[in-house]
Amino acid sequence: MSVTKLNMVKALNLALLQEMERDPAVLILGEDVGVDGGVFRVTDDLQRKFGSQRVIDSPLAEAAIIGTAVGMALYGLKPVCEIQFSGFAFQCFHQIENHAARYRLRSQGRFHCQMVIRMPYGGGVRALEHHTESEEQFYAHVPGLKMVIPSGPRTARALLTSAIRDPDPVVFFESKALYHAAKEEVPADPEALPIGRAQVVREGRDLTLIAYGAMLRVAREAADVLQAEDRVETEVVDLLTIAPLDRETIVTSVAKTGRAVVVHEAPRSFGPGAEVAASIMEGAFLHLEAPVRRVTANDVSFVGFAREKAHVPDVARVAAAARETLAF
Amino acid sequence: MPRTILEPRSHVEYLSILDSDGNLDAALEPRLSPAELKSLYRAMLLGRRFDERMVRLQRQGRIGTFAPIKGQEASQLGSVFTLRATDWMVPSFRETAAMIWRGWPLEKILLFFAGYVEGGQPAPDQHDLPITIPVGTQLPHAVGLAYAAQYKGDDAVVMVYFGDGATSEGDFHEALNFAGVWHVPVVFVCQNNQWAISVPLKKQTHSKTIAQKALAYGLPGIQVDGNDVLAVYAAAREAVERARAGEGPTLIESVTYRLGVHTTADDPTKYRTQEEVTAWEQKDPLTRFRAYLEKKDLLEDGLERRVDDEIAEAVRRFEATAPPDPLTVFDHVYAEMPPHLRAQRDELARWLREGGAPAPEPPAAPLGATPMRGQRLTRR
Numbered sequence: 001m002s003v004t005k006l007n008m009v010k011a012l013n014l015a016l017l018q019e020m021e022r023d024p025a026v027l028i029l030g031e032d033v034g035v036d037g038g039v040f041r042v043t044d045d046l047q048r049k050f051g052s053q054r055v056i057d058s059p060l061a062e063a064a065i066i067g068t069a070v071g072m073a074l075y076g077l078k079p080v081c082e083i084q085f086s087g088f089a090f091q092c093f094h095q096i097e098n099h100a101a102r103y104r105l106r107s108q109g110r111f112h113c114q115m116v117i118r119m120p121y122g123g124g125v126r127a128l129e130h131h132t133e134s135e136e137q138f139y140a141h142v143p144g145l146k147m148v149i150p151s152g153p154r155t156a157r158a159l160l161t162s163a164i165r166d167p168d169p170v171v172f173f174e175s176k177a178l179y180h181a182a183k184e185e186v187p188a189d190p191e192a193l194p195i196g197r198a199q200v201v202r203e204g205r206d207l208t209l210i211a212y213g214a215m216l217r218v219a220r221e222a223a224d225v226l227q228a229e230d231r232v233e234t235e236v237v238d239l240l241t242i243a244p245l246d247r248e249t250i251v252t253s254v255a256k257t258g259r260a261v262v263v264h265e266a267p268r269s270f271g272p273g274a275e276v277a278a279s280i281m282e283g284a285f286l287h288l289e290a291p292v293r294r295v296t297a298n299d300v301s302f303v304g305f306a307r308e309k310a311h312v313p314d315v316a317r318v319a320a321a322a323r324e325t326l327a328f
Numbered sequence: 329m330p331r332t333i334l335e336p337r338s339h340v341e342y343l344s345i346l347d348s349d350g351n352l353d354a355a356l357e358p359r360l361s362p363a364e365l366k367s368l369y370r371a372m373l374l375g376r377r378f379d380e381r382m383v384r385l386q387r388q389g390r391i392g393t394f395a396p397i398k399g400q401e402a403s404q405l406g407s408v409f410t411l412r413a414t415d416w417m418v419p420s421f422r423e424t425a426a427m428i429w430r431g432w433p434l435e436k437i438l439l440f441f442a443g444y445v446e447g448g449q450p451a452p453d454q455h456d457l458p459i460t461i462p463v464g465t466q467l468p469h470a471v472g473l474a475y476a477a478q479y480k481g482d483d484a485v486v487m488v489y490f491g492d493g494a495t496s497e498g499d500f501h502e503a504l505n506f507a508g509v510w511h512v513p514v515v516f517v518c519q520n521n522q523w524a525i526s527v528p529l530k531k532q533t534h535s536k537t538i539a540q541k542a543l544a545y546g547l548p549g550i551q552v553d554g555n556d557v558l559a560v561y562a563a564a565r566e567a568v569e570r571a572r573a574g575e576g577p578t579l580i581e582s583v584t585y586r587l588g589v590h591t592t593a594d595d596p597t598k599y600r601t602q603e604e605v606t607a608w609e610q611k612d613p614l615t616r617f618r619a620y621l622e623k624k625d626l627l628e629d630g631l632e633r634r635v636d637d638e639i640a641e642a643v644r645r646f647e648a649t650a651p652p653d654p655l656t657v658f659d660h661v662y663a664e665m666p667p668h669l670r671a672q673r674d675e676l677a678r679w680l681r682e683g684g685a686p687a688p689e690p691p692a693a694p695l696g697a698t699p700m701r702g703q704r705l706t707r708r
Contacts, residue, residue, distance in 0.1 A: 027479070053479060059509055064468045064502035071472020074457065077479065098462050099469065105660045107458050108449035112663065144661050167663040196666060244666035 005183040011153035012042045012118075012174065015160040016080065018190045020050055023078065026164055029056040030065055030082030030118075039084055040120060040179055062092035066117065070099050073113040073169075080164060086119035086173065087130030093138065100169040101144035116163045117171045121149075122214050122265050123312050124177030126305045131176075133302060134213075134265035137272055139171040140243040146195055147242040149173040151216035153184040155240060158193035166195055175214040198246035200253060204233035207322055208253045210276055211263040212239040215313060219263050222318035229319075232326060242272050250276060251283030258289035259325045263313050268296040290328035293321045340539045343563050344553040348611040350619050358562045362626055368409060368557060369621055370628075372401040372614055374635045375425025378434060379588075381639050382424075382441065386592040390647070391441040395422045399555070399587035402613030403519045404489070405429060406560025407580065410568045411487055416477075417456045418470040418488040420463070422519070422586075426489065430456050434642035435649075444652055455484070464490055464497030467516065471503050474512035474577075485571040486514045487564075493524025495538050501545075504579065508545040513571035515564065516542075516579045519554065521586040526599035542579035554582030555613040558620075585611070654680065 034057035037044030047055035069079035104112040123132040150156035163170035211219035223234035262273035273294040404426040440447025448458035460466035470488035477484040542549025567578035585608035658673040
């Protein structure tokens with residue numbers, strides 16, 4: 001199978017291109033997604049290939065982008081919506097929570113919303129307020145939604161492919177910091193990863209680090225540091241799907257290592273780390289050697305990029321939390 | 329550079345054909361066959377009698393909170409009557425009469441208001457969305473349906489209902505704007521019933537009409553006497569024909585009145601006068617349509633009794649419904665039930681099976697019974 005080295009933007013673009021070629025019901029709508037190819041160029045060149053009826057430069061209104069996509073999905077189309085920044089998605093949150101996530105239940109299976117809502121999220125790009133936040137917890141809490149966050153080009157491509165094919169609405173977060181961060185080998189033929197499954201990306205027996213999105217790289221580097229400096233064998237779990245959470249993979253890993261640290265960019269309280277920690281308590285309590293630790297952003301709505309580094313989890317903080325957990 | 333006036337190229341019309349005194353503008357009278365006129369009246373009567381019955385059922389505690397339609401029968405039936413079965417109807421929560429016309433069984437509507445999720449399920453071939461409760465949020469869905477119909481090359485038209493209060497919501501404006509830009513086959517029917525719970529129209533908008541809001545989005549808007557079923561029908565037919573011909577969306581403001589409560593949880597004497605209600609009762613849509621049919625000798629003997637029998641039969645079927653199974657609500661959250669929902673379903677099933685007092689299950693230990701390694705700090 002032939003492969004190409006792609007960054008995450010190109011990898012996402014490849015998934016969109018191939019799914020649109022495969023299924024005429026797939027269409028794209030959002031602000032600046034057509035002629036401009038999206039402000040991050042994820043939809044680059046797709047309007048030229050598929051036309052302006054299928055790659056729609058919508059008027060500037062998040063609620064109507066999601067609301068009309070709900071209507072399209074009820075008719076049997078498979079819209080992929082782009083919200084320009086996740087910080088603006090509260091203007092369409094009611095359409096996501098009240099409707100996209102509920103039509104299947106409300107209509108008792110007569111209707112459903114097969115749709116993807118893509119949004120860039122997270123810090124690390126020296127951006128202003130509403131352009132740096134991590135707010136996945138809102139979507140992860142909504143029954144009927146799936147919440148997916150890839151950690152690099154290959155998982156981004158494979159998970160977006162799955163999200164487009166998934167019969168349920170999927171909120172798909174793309175880390176801005178990862179868009180151009182690194183290239184990975186991506187198979188030329190379509191590749192899909194199951195939604196709802198985490199991956200053990202590094203095996204170890206002393207400690208489990210659980211992360212996703214841009215924090216996966218931080219967790220992996222912390223694992224390298226712990227290996228080199230402390231001779232600690234760290235297992236790293238990449239969640240990939242926040243909801244429905246793959247509790248089995250988390251619990252299996254922590255039952256083996258007895259220690260866990262969860263890392264995320266979202267604020268700590270009521271964040272995904274709390275659900276991960278509770279799942280460990282429910283599933284691996286008798287295996288725990290230490291309390292589950294969380295390394296996260298603080299409960300501050302935004303900090304400004306001049307102060308961002310001090311607030312977002314980094315390798316040193318994760319390694320320090322891991323050492324405290326190991327010494328408990 | 330002088331200031332110049334950009335003359336509005338559009339205008340807003342008001343349409344009335346059969347007024348409350350029974351005067352008919354014969355030149356505008358729509359050509360409806362005797363059978364069509366009879367079925368329209370029957371549907372309006374059924375809407376009225378079922379509504380009154382539902383209010384009584386709520387007062388008796390046999391259904392829950394419910395939003396009556398009394399007074400809005402012409403507004404709903406004159407418009408929905410113009411749709412084909414293959415067209416789409418998108419209701420808010422006060423469209424019972426229109427829903428019955430579209431084929432929703434009465435007992436399903438009763439189930440809905442009795443708190444059964446089954447009441448929201450349209451038949452497999454029915455092109456209707458279920459009731460939407462958050463005000464105005466269904467308008468973009470209608471625009472999306474219309475976009476999809478046009479995209480697929482179907483000649484379906486979408487009709488969406490909402491009230492005067494909804495025109496203050498952002499979703500109303502966004503939906504009209506998208507519909508205008510996309511030029512899709514959708515008909516927006518605003519049932520202006522004068523009151524959004526306790527807030528009168530004059531506190532809802534400073535516009536002279538709701539119809540004129542269409543002009544800002546480049547669509548035609550028309551105001552009709554919403555208690556005149558012939559005028560509503562004529563305006564809706566024109567809008568549906570235009571939509572089907574690829575000529576884009578229309579906003580119809582149907583001026584009517586909610587004769588009853590907002591919902592059965594509401595007391596309108598707190599915010600409006602009996603004189604106002606009495607004045608609108610003089611404009612009752614059924615009274616004037618009945619007089620119109622009487623002149624044409626189209627009133628059927630015993631119709632009220634037959635309609636009441638149909639309602640009584642539906643209430644009997646509704647009351648024979650089996651008690652709801654608490655476990656079925658897990659079935660339609662996702663296409664495939666994820667493990668955590670299955671676990672929650674099983675937990676509830678166990679609780680119910682064991683009479684509501686189950687022993688707590690031990691947490692799942694995925695690797696079998698390993699020693700209690702975590703006891704180091706535990707004192708028991």
